[in-house]
Amino acid sequence: MANSLQGRKVLVGVTGGIAAYKIHFLIRELVKNGAEVQVIMTEDAHQFVTPLSLSTLSRKPVYTDFYNTEGTWNNHVDLALWVDVMLIAPCTANTLAKMATGLCDNLLQATYLSAKCPVFVAPAMDLDMYAHPTTTENLKKIEGFGNRIIPAEEGELASGLMGLGRMAEPETIFRHLQQFFSTENSKSLLKGKKILITAGPTFEPIDPVRFIGNHSSGKMGFALAEAAADRGAEVILITGPSSLHTTHPNISLHAVISAKEMLEEVFKYYENVDVAIMSAAVADYTPKYYSDQKIKKKEQDFMIELVKNPDILKTMGEKKSHQLLVGFALETQNEVEYAKSKLVQKNLDLIILNSLQDSGAGFKRDTNKISIFTKEGESKVFDLKKKTEVAEDILNVVEEKLH
Numbered sequence: 001m002a003n004s005l006q007g008r009k010v011l012v013g014v015t016g017g018i019a020a021y022k023i024h025f026l027i028r029e030l031v032k033n034g035a036e037v038q039v040i041m042t043e044d045a046h047q048f049v050t051p052l053s054l055s056t057l058s059r060k061p062v063y064t065d066f067y068n069t070e071g072t073w074n075n076h077v078d079l080a081l082w083v084d085v086m087l088i089a090p091c092t093a094n095t096l097a098k099m100a101t102g103l104c105d106n107l108l109q110a111t112y113l114s115a116k117c118p119v120f121v122a123p124a125m126d127l128d129m130y131a132h133p134t135t136t137e138n139l140k141k142i143e144g145f146g147n148r149i150i151p152a153e154e155g156e157l158a159s160g161l162m163g164l165g166r167m168a169e170p171e172t173i174f175r176h177l178q179q180f181f182s183t184e185n186s187k188s189l190l191k192g193k194k195i196l197i198t199a200g201p202t203f204e205p206i207d208p209v210r211f212i213g214n215h216s217s218g219k220m221g222f223a224l225a226e227a228a229a230d231r232g233a234e235v236i237l238i239t240g241p242s243s244l245h246t247t248h249p250n251i252s253l254h255a256v257i258s259a260k261e262m263l264e265e266v267f268k269y270y271e272n273v274d275v276a277i278m279s280a281a282v283a284d285y286t287p288k289y290y291s292d293q294k295i296k297k298k299e300q301d302f303m304i305e306l307v308k309n310p311d312i313l314k315t316m317g318e319k320k321s322h323q324l325l326v327g328f329a330l331e332t333q334n335e336v337e338y339a340k341s342k343l344v345q346k347n348l349d350l351i352i353l354n355s356l357q358d359s360g361a362g363f364k365r366d367t368n369k370i371s372i373f374t375k376e377g378e379s380k381v382f383d384l385k386k387k388t389e390v391a392e393d394i395l396n397v398v399e400e401k402l403h
Contacts, residue, residue, distance in 0.1 A: 004181035006034035011083040013108045016044025018158040019090035019124040019167035026170035027057045040108045080114035090124035090167045100138040122150040127163030150176050172247040183232040189399045191232030194273040197225045198280035200240035202259045207291040216281035218242035219387050225251050227391040238265045259283050259309040277326040278313050317347030326350045372397050
């Protein structure tokens with residue numbers, strides 16, 4: 001993805017909450033990615049962070065008051081017109097209430113009320129304050145004004161309590177801003193589309209301790225989800241067990257364990273999506289019997305009877321109406337033959353072939369080597385690339401098909 005923040009003007013409003021210390025990391029990342037950052041602090045914010053540290057990172061003077069010591073005016077109207085996007089982080093309950101009621105008693109509030117640009121708000125407060133009806137109402141109210149809320153997260157709070165109210169992490173806030181500019185600039189055919197993507201393995205339980213699984217890490221599916229979301233798509237990512245996670249605001253993440261669970265989750269959304277890309281390595285078989293207790297080791301050999309899992313991809317092909325359906329084939333022999341056969345048998349529009357015979361491709365790796373076959377008989381072969389780049393290649397072909 002091209003750097004969507006390059007040359008963008010971002011105004012960061014810092015208010016008086018303990019989470020203000022995190023804003024340094026965000027400002028550094030914004031500047032590093034080419035954004036021009038101007039900081040406004042409230043008076044109370046000075047109790048938690050210093051203007052010196054924020055001006056050093058932003059490379060601009062930090063404003064708090066309407067007037068400088070030299071008697072010059074920090075013009076809130078000019079600031080509001082200059083900026084491409086405004087972020088208030090952390091947003092305390094006090095500042096939130098002022099935004100909801102239009103109270104204007106400081107430079108930050110005056111600039112906010114003058115702003116015609118998009119405004120992002122990252123609330124931060126203790127859990128009881130965050131759960132209070134007035135906070136809930138104020139968040140709904142300012143969202144109704146067109147502000148974009150970056151929800152607070154759950155975790156340890158300054159009070160020592162655990163709960164909802166932590167300001168979103170700097171990388172999460174950064175991703176929201178990055179995605180906003182990326183989508184604004186995007187001319188992708190995926191912009192505004194709903195895309196269902198599956199990722200990772202499935203685990204088929206034998207007993208409470210053991211399972212049948214495979215080596216899939218989910219890296220390809222997550223790369224596809226991130227790339228599609230960066231192009232402006234609304235992504236539903238259904239993943240089997242994986243250590244990966246995403247904070248992308250355009251991705252709705254759904255975790256499952258078994259093939260049966262993945263089938264159920266897929267068909268909650270399949271009817272209403274435009275594109276489905278099934279990159280998960282779903283187990284073909286599952287134990288016929290599940291033991292509620294751990295199976296003890298025996299002296300003799302132990303046999304597990306397996307039964308076929310539902311074929312998720314084939315079922316999707318049978319129920320396909322308007323969706324563009326993309327499947328994956330991981331093969332070790334007769335690769336092209338098997339992939340083309342799967343394309344026809346499962347009523348797919350595209351199939352992505354990768355082979356364990358190719359060095360650098362396959363499970364757990366950061367790279368992959370693919371070939372793409374279409375139902376019209378077209379084929380494209382790609383070199384070994386990073387999975388993030390492979391995802392872009394796949395989505396480019398998807399866009400060609402949509403066009």
